[in-house]
Amino acid sequence: xATAKEERQFAKEREKALKERHKAYKAAKKAGxxxxxxxxxxxxxxxxxxxxxxxxxxxxRFLILFGxxxxxxxxxxxxxxxxxxxxxxxxxxxxxxxxxxxTMSNMIDVWETMDFGPTLWNTIKLNIVxxxxxxxxxxxTGYGLARFNFKGKGICFALVIxxxxxxxxxxxxxxxxxxxxxxxxxxxxxxHILGVKQIAYSSTQDPxxxxxxxxxxxxxxxxxxxxxxxxxxxxxxxxxFANGIKSGLFIFIFRQFFRGLPIELEDAAYLDGCGPxxxxxxxxxxxxxxxxxxxxxxxxxxxxxxxxxxxxFFTSNHTVALQLRxxxxxxxxxxxxxxxxxxxxxxxxxxxxxxLSIAPILVMYVFLQKYFTEGLARSGLTGM
Amino acid sequence: MAExxxxxxxxxxxxxxxxxxxxxxxxxxxxxxxxxxxxxxxPKPQKQKGLRIPYEKRKSLxxxxxxxxxxxxxxxxxxxxxxxxxxxxxxxxxVKLGYMETKFIGIQNYIKAFRENTEYTEALLAVxxxxxWKTPLIIVFSIFIAVILNQKFRxxxxxxxxxxxxxxxxxxPVLSIINGDMDTSGYSGGADQFSTMFETDMTGALFNxxxxxxxxxxxxxxxxxxxxxxxxxxxxxxxxxxxxxxxxQNIPFSAKEAASIEGAxxxxxxxxxxxxxxxxxxxTNLIYTIVDSFIDPNNSVMSLVLARASAWYxxxxxxxxxxxxxxxxxxxxxxxxxxxxxxxxEV
Numbered sequence: 001x002a003t004a005k006e007e008r009q010f011a012k013e014r015e016k017a018l019k020e021r022h023k024a025y026k027a028a029k030k031a032g033x034x035x036x037x038x039x040x041x042x043x044x045x046x047x048x049x050x051x052x053x054x055x056x057x058x059x060x061r062f063l064i065l066f067g068x069x070x071x072x073x074x075x076x077x078x079x080x081x082x083x084x085x086x087x088x089x090x091x092x093x094x095x096x097x098x099x100x101x102x103t104m105s106n107m108i109d110v111w112e113t114m115d116f117g118p119t120l121w122n123t124i125k126l127n128i129v130x131x132x133x134x135x136x137x138x139x140x141t142g143y144g145l146a147r148f149n150f151k152g153k154g155i156c157f158a159l160v161i162x163x164x165x166x167x168x169x170x171x172x173x174x175x176x177x178x179x180x181x182x183x184x185x186x187x188x189x190x191x192h193i194l195g196v197k198q199i200a201y202s203s204t205q206d207p208x209x210x211x212x213x214x215x216x217x218x219x220x221x222x223x224x225x226x227x228x229x230x231x232x233x234x235x236x237x238x239x240x241f242a243n244g245i246k247s248g249l250f251i252f253i254f255r256q257f258f259r260g261l262p263i264e265l266e267d268a269a270y271l272d273g274c275g276p277x278x279x280x281x282x283x284x285x286x287x288x289x290x291x292x293x294x295x296x297x298x299x300x301x302x303x304x305x306x307x308x309x310x311x312x313f314f315t316s317n318h319t320v321a322l323q324l325r326x327x328x329x330x331x332x333x334x335x336x337x338x339x340x341x342x343x344x345x346x347x348x349x350x351x352x353x354x355x356l357s358i359a360p361i362l363v364m365y366v367f368l369q370k371y372f373t374e375g376l377a378r379s380g381l382t383g384m
Numbered sequence: 385m386a387e388x389x390x391x392x393x394x395x396x397x398x399x400x401x402x403x404x405x406x407x408x409x410x411x412x413x414x415x416x417x418x419x420x421x422x423x424x425x426x427p428k429p430q431k432q433k434g435l436r437i438p439y440e441k442r443k444s445l446x447x448x449x450x451x452x453x454x455x456x457x458x459x460x461x462x463x464x465x466x467x468x469x470x471x472x473x474x475x476x477x478x479v480k481l482g483y484m485e486t487k488f489i490g491i492q493n494y495i496k497a498f499r500e501n502t503e504y505t506e507a508l509l510a511v512x513x514x515x516x517w518k519t520p521l522i523i524v525f526s527i528f529i530a531v532i533l534n535q536k537f538r539x540x541x542x543x544x545x546x547x548x549x550x551x552x553x554x555x556x557p558v559l560s561i562i563n564g565d566m567d568t569s570g571y572s573g574g575a576d577q578f579s580t581m582f583e584t585d586m587t588g589a590l591f592n593x594x595x596x597x598x599x600x601x602x603x604x605x606x607x608x609x610x611x612x613x614x615x616x617x618x619x620x621x622x623x624x625x626x627x628x629x630x631x632x633q634n635i636p637f638s639a640k641e642a643a644s645i646e647g648a649x650x651x652x653x654x655x656x657x658x659x660x661x662x663x664x665x666x667x668t669n670l671i672y673t674i675v676d677s678f679i680d681p682n683n684s685v686m687s688l689v690l691a692r693a694s695a696w697y698x699x700x701x702x703x704x705x706x707x708x709x710x711x712x713x714x715x716x717x718x719x720x721x722x723x724x725x726x727x728x729x730e731v
Binding site for chain 1: 446469
């Protein structure tokens with residue numbers, strides 16, 4: 001196999017040769033000494049068609065790409081256009097894209113309505129911790145699935161596939177009950193015996209009191225529970241155990257990536273006396289750094305955008321996505337004194353809210369775009 | 385590796401380590417037998433009592449070590465809720481303080497979902513047919529775009545970044561604001577719905593943006609039906625494009641060279657070289673697209689399931705979700721073997 005650089009060199013040389021041939025052909029035609037053995041009529045037709053296509057195609061390509069890019073970017077352009085526009089100018093027919101004057105007041109309103117500072121900090125904390133945990137654990141699991149033969153491997157892999165396919169909507173209600181009435185395999189009862197009355201991250205609001213389950217007949221059953229709803233642990237715990245958002249997919253990506261690495265790497269390490277875990281940390285992890293970064297970025301994006309799971313488990317614990325989800329209602333409360341107002345009237349604030357909440361992700365994407373696109377391509381998935 | 389393996393196999397019958405002891409080997413202890421296995425060539429096998437497990441078996445034990453965290457987690461956070469929800473689907477449920485009260489009623493919930501709930505079958509059919517016509521379109525479209533993005537031109541990186549952008553945005557609640565389905569409070573009705581995406585005249589906007597005004601209505605109508613569908617396509621095919629793009633980059637150069645020497649046109653090249661090489665990825669993308677459209681929280685079956693659940697009919701909601709899920713699985717099982725027949729695997 002030639003390297004990419006060599007291939008480029010070859011391509012250049014080939015083009016040069018073709019051009020020379022073409023020149024010779026033209027010269028021969030002019031001089032009237034066209035020899036069919038130099039260039040056949042089929043070849044001439046082929047070259048002519050190629051010349052036409054290579055002139056016309058870039059134009060069409062530009063049109064197609066421009067149109068589609070416009071389709072994709074339209075909401076973003078619209079967002080930028082409206083977010084800084086005074087509300088009055090929304091109904092001004094002479095304003096289409098560029099507003100006559102710019103204002104930051106929408107942004108400030110939305111910032112205050114969404115309580116953006118603390119919300120952002122809370123989201124970032126939750127996001128980074130969950131993403132880091134799930135990347136590390138998913139990598140370990142993916143490696144285990146990729147490089148070992150053991151009983152039940154098929155079942156384990158089927159379980160991973162199940163985790164990708166099964167929609168979270170199926171498991172979310174039993175999960176909610178698990179968290180809302182958390183018994184912790186008797187751990188909570190133990191806490192009760194030890195004299196702990198409540199667990200809470202802040203004593204003033206939302207105390208988590210340890211309670212006993214009362215049977216329908218009104219008798220205590222001896223089982224104790226505590227509600228974990230609103231505590232960040234309901235997001236951390238699944239992430240620690242590689243069952244967070246989209247973990248199945250991450251495990252799959254890592255498995256594919258580790259399967260693609262040459263087995264000699266490991267054998268060398270084993271011969272030098274490395275145990276499997278040390279081999280994993282010393283040999284495999286450094287090799288997989290790109291795919292670690294890619295999965296990490298995707299984890300961040302998906303945790304950031306998630307509103308379904310977090311809206312089930314959080315009622316007063318705010319994340320950016322949740323705040324954005326109910327922005328329409330909170331805007332009614334704040335700006336229109338509780339009156340319900342149509343979307344058209346508050347579109348500037350909604351769009352500012354959108355812009356504000358995707359801004360961190362967008363900035364990250366602009367700078368790390370390479371790792372999103374190339375990383376996904378290189379780190380597995382394709383190695384089916 | 386081979387040495388240690390042989391040594392282990394040779395000496396294993398002599399010592400006859402009882403099988404029960406096998407699970408006792410823990411990770412920190414494990415490197416020992418490996419070191420011990422090497423001097424095993426010299427005749428002093430008595431020292432390694434109890435730790436003699438064949439190499440392959442030892443390795444498989446490590447696998448459980450690697451998978452342990454995930455396995456435990458899956459049992460508690462995935463398998464148990466899954467089974468519980470299956471159990472709910474056969475029960476009448478009522479939430480009580482601290483637990484869920486269940487009363488077994490057989491498949492009543494399923495019968496109810498299909499017979500009594502008229503919306504459910506309708507939504508189910510809608511989602512199925514939607515997926516049926518959208519999936520091939522998405523696949524074809526993303527192959528097309530991937531082929532274009534694989535060519536060399538100025539601004540390629542930018543174009544790639546733009547086509548991937550929907551993946552970053554489309555999963556979040558931002559999309560629903562852009563789509564304009566935020567205001568579902570009922571009072572506003574359809575008239576006041578304001579979408580920045582579908583309701584506004586996209587084509588008109590594009591032409592205005594380009595500075596073209598006053599073209600005939602028919603043309604705009606035609607273009608706008610196409611564009612509103614293109615919109616869905618583009619916003620749903622980010623990942624697929626990337627996967628195809630990487631598959632295209634993996635086509636060996638020798639194949640291209642051979643084709644160009646034989647005088648293949650771009651069209652022939654596409655059908656004879658490109659498609660066979662990326663066909664395994666077509667399967668991957670097919671699965672991804674189908675699953676993605678089925679588990680999308682915005683599709684009508686999913687919102688119905690959620691609506692039943694938030695109305696406290698957990699049993700019925702679970703039944704709906706499970707019936708739906710089984711249909712999805714069956715659909716995948718039918719589609720995959722058929723597609724797999726046309727796939728070219730390079731050996």
